Amino acid sequence: MRKKTLMALMFSATLAVSAAVSPMAAAHASEAPQDAGSAGIAMKISTKGLADCPIDHICVWENTNFSGxxxxxxxxxxxxxxxFSIGYLSAxxxxxxxxxxxxxxxxxxxxxxxxxxxxLILANRSYSVGAWP
Incomplete structure (x- = not known):
């Protein structure tokens, strides 16, 4: 029983630390350009296009028509x-x-x-996203 309790406490502590040091917090800590692969930002093969883009995110695809x-x-x-080292043609x-x-x-x-x-579908491949203005 003690072992299960200890394991549960360790799991809870791990979750708390993971939440405290989230990729979002880490990504906003630096103003230097960051590559999507190294900044803890999701990179995946898209099979659904626009439906794959999470709410409150900017999404870019390597091909036109929100594919790749x-x-x-x-x-x-x-x-x-x-x-984005791969470059993108839709966003x-x-x-x-x-x-x-x-x-x-x-x-x-x-x-x-x-x-x-x-x-947007872009005529030329683009490689970075920055804030307004």
Whole structure:
């Protein structure tokens, strides 16, 4: 019985620590550009397209029409930049914030604004997402 109680306490402590150091908190701690693969941001093969994008996330796909590998991440705030080494050609903003989709991997140069609820197919591959303004 003691062993089960100890195991339950250890599991609860692990969950508490995991919640305290979430990928969202870690992602917002740094203003340096981060690659989706190294920032704890979900990268997966999308089979459903738009339906795969979680609420309160920005999602980007490597191909047009919301197909191929998908990156999903929480809103990017002012001064932050997220990079995607695979590049993307379609994007969906399921947050309440305006975001900028940048052609470069450092949130500089050509960009387009994606508004809350917006879905975009891009003519040129883009590599980063940064906050409005």
């Amino acid at each position: 590998r998908m990156g999903a991440f929480p809103p990017v705030f002012t001064g932050e930049c997220r990079t 969906y903003n399921r947050t309440v914030w305006r975001e900028r989709l940048w052609r470069s991997s450092s949130c500089t140069g050509g960009n387009v604004i994606i508004y809350p609820g917006g879905q």
